[in-house]
Amino acid sequence: xxxxxxxxxxxxxxxxxxxxxxxxxxxxxxxxxxxxxxxxxxxxxxxxxxxxxxxxxxxxxxxxxxxxxxxxxxxxxxxxxxxxxxxxxxxxxxxxxxxxxxxxxxxxxxxxxxxxxxxxxxxxxxxxxxxxxxxxxxxxxxxxxxxxxxxxxxxxxxxxxxxxxxxxxxxxxxxxxxxxxxxxxxxxxxxxxxxxxxxxxxxxxxxxxxxxxxxxxxxxxx
Amino acid sequence: xxxxxxxxxxxxxxxxxxxxxxxxxxxxxxxxxxxxxxxxxxxxxxxxxxxxxxxxxxxxxxxxxxxxxxxxxxxxxxxxxxxxxxxxxxxxxxxxxxxxxxxxxxxxxxxxxxxxxxxxxxxxxxxxxxxxxxxxxxxxxxxxxxxxxxxxxxxxxxxxxxxxxxxxxxxxxxxxxxxxxxxxxxxxxxxxxxxxxxxxxxxxxxxxxxxxxxxxxxxxxx
DNA sequence: CGATGACTGGATTCGCGTTTCCGGTCATAC
DNA sequence: GTATGACCGGAAACGCGAATCCAGTCATCG
Numbered sequence: 001x002x003x004x005x006x007x008x009x010x011x012x013x014x015x016x017x018x019x020x021x022x023x024x025x026x027x028x029x030x031x032x033x034x035x036x037x038x039x040x041x042x043x044x045x046x047x048x049x050x051x052x053x054x055x056x057x058x059x060x061x062x063x064x065x066x067x068x069x070x071x072x073x074x075x076x077x078x079x080x081x082x083x084x085x086x087x088x089x090x091x092x093x094x095x096x097x098x099x100x101x102x103x104x105x106x107x108x109x110x111x112x113x114x115x116x117x118x119x120x121x122x123x124x125x126x127x128x129x130x131x132x133x134x135x136x137x138x139x140x141x142x143x144x145x146x147x148x149x150x151x152x153x154x155x156x157x158x159x160x161x162x163x164x165x166x167x168x169x170x171x172x173x174x175x176x177x178x179x180x181x182x183x184x185x186x187x188x189x190x191x192x193x194x195x196x197x198x199x200x201x202x203x204x205x206x207x208x209x210x211x212x213x214x215x216x217x218x219x220x221x222x
Numbered sequence: 223x224x225x226x227x228x229x230x231x232x233x234x235x236x237x238x239x240x241x242x243x244x245x246x247x248x249x250x251x252x253x254x255x256x257x258x259x260x261x262x263x264x265x266x267x268x269x270x271x272x273x274x275x276x277x278x279x280x281x282x283x284x285x286x287x288x289x290x291x292x293x294x295x296x297x298x299x300x301x302x303x304x305x306x307x308x309x310x311x312x313x314x315x316x317x318x319x320x321x322x323x324x325x326x327x328x329x330x331x332x333x334x335x336x337x338x339x340x341x342x343x344x345x346x347x348x349x350x351x352x353x354x355x356x357x358x359x360x361x362x363x364x365x366x367x368x369x370x371x372x373x374x375x376x377x378x379x380x381x382x383x384x385x386x387x388x389x390x391x392x393x394x395x396x397x398x399x400x401x402x403x404x405x406x407x408x409x410x411x412x413x414x415x416x417x418x419x420x421x422x423x424x425x426x427x428x429x430x431x432x433x434x435x436x437x438x439x440x441x442x443x444x
Numbered sequence: 445c446g447a448t449g450a451c452t453g454g455a456t457t458c459g460c461g462t463t464t465c466c467g468g469t470c471a472t473a474c
Numbered sequence: 475g476t477a478t479g480a481c482c483g484g485a486a487a488c489g490c491g492a493a494t495c496c497a498g499t500c501a502t503c504g
Contacts, residue, residue, distance in 0.1 A: 030498090150380040153375075254478070
């Protein structure tokens with residue numbers, strides 16, 4: 001059912017999709033949808049939450065498999081690649097009002113508390129990375145986070161913006177993100193220090209993922 | 223008259239401003255406006271063009287005064303500061319449809335040919351900077367331009383995006399842009415090489431500015 | 445019990461006649 | 475020659491009743 005909702009959401013946008021559409025598309029009755037979700041909003045919020053959770057979980061998995069993934073450059077590039085493939089989170093990250101409809105507002109609110117937790121995690125990760133000598137210390141930590149956010153935002157938006165000619169393919173663009181972020185805030189050879197931070201980072205993000213998982217499962221009636 | 227039009231444009235947006243508003247605000251008759259501009263579009267396009275010209279001209283002036291301003295990092299930071307002060311070009315660079323209205327489409331078209339010239343100039347500047355050893359050569363030139371565009375876009379948008387807390391003031395943000403761009407595509411100590419490129423860069427941008435100046439003056443009847 | 449779809453009412457959209465608005469013109473005044 | 479504002483007509487905004495839509499409910503069924 002969530003898959004059906006997700007599919008229709010990205011194809012038509014929140015406004016145009018009716019609960020009956022979702023039910024039909026999932027091969028169930030409309031009433032059944034309301035057996036599982038209190039409201040239409042709850043349904044689609046859950047869709048968003050699930051996908052968001054997926055992104056964070058993959059992040060943690062990648063860190064576990066390769067410690068260098070804790071570096072902001074690598075992390076961001078990987079998320080960028082994920083976004084390219086996941087049509088649900090892309091509008092979420094881009095705040096696309098066309099797709100999100102009124103959810104854009106609603107989502108920000110509900111995801112806000114989780115966003116807070118994520119910000120805390122991110123802040124702590126930055127602290128760890130600085131202590132480990134993987135991040136530079138020539139900028140205060142808030143400025144580094146601002147730079148990261150700005151650069152990541154830029155690469156995300158510049159594609160969806162009026163640019164007739166995008167010079168390179170998806171993977172190369174991801175590499176360019178990594179290059180830019182690494183150059184701006186990371187220490188050369190930071191990868192070597194990543195190993196020391198990875199375990200804690202993995203734990204943090206797994207916990208975050210678990211929170212998100214719990215959150216969206218909590219929204220399903222049974 | 224152009225000042226009046228610019229003022230109203232940024233305050234109310236293209237749609238809400240009528241030609242009569244502009245005339246009244248400029249203390250002249252409505253017919254007089256049409257004595258100088260063939261159409262409403264031409265009037266506002268001229269406003270945009272003039273401001274855009276202003277930005278480029280200031281760029282050239284800064285380069286003449288300080289050769290280090292030819293460096294993409296410095297250049298972008300300065301333009302960022304200019305945008306913060308100039309309420310007319312800001313929506314233009316941001317493509318704000320609220321303010322630009324249908325001009326967003328129209329402007330892109332007419333400014334397109336000038337945009338082409340600017341792209342050529344930019345490309346040539348990048349070539350010169352690489353030859354002078356001010357830019358790195360670890361990335362192909364198109365990718366460096368893409369990175370520059372992406373990073374600049376990011377810093378522009380991240381402010382106007384839903385970010386409750388912007389950690390630093392305007393000038394500091396400009397410095398962070400410079401920092402990020404320098405780190406991503408410039409050679410350390412690039413400033414020393416800038417002097418060799420500056421004269422040609424100044425010439426190029428002055429010519430570009432002259433083109434733009436001619437273009438918007440051409441649109442005024444007399 | 446879990447599942448369903450007919451049903452309801454509040455909201456949204458549609459159709460369309462009427463009014464208002466405003467870009468552009470031009471006869472007039474200076 | 476230059477400046478103006480009354481004026482024109484097409485387009486957009488408005489009003490409003492009718493028609494439609496759809497989130498959410500609930501009686502019914504298996």
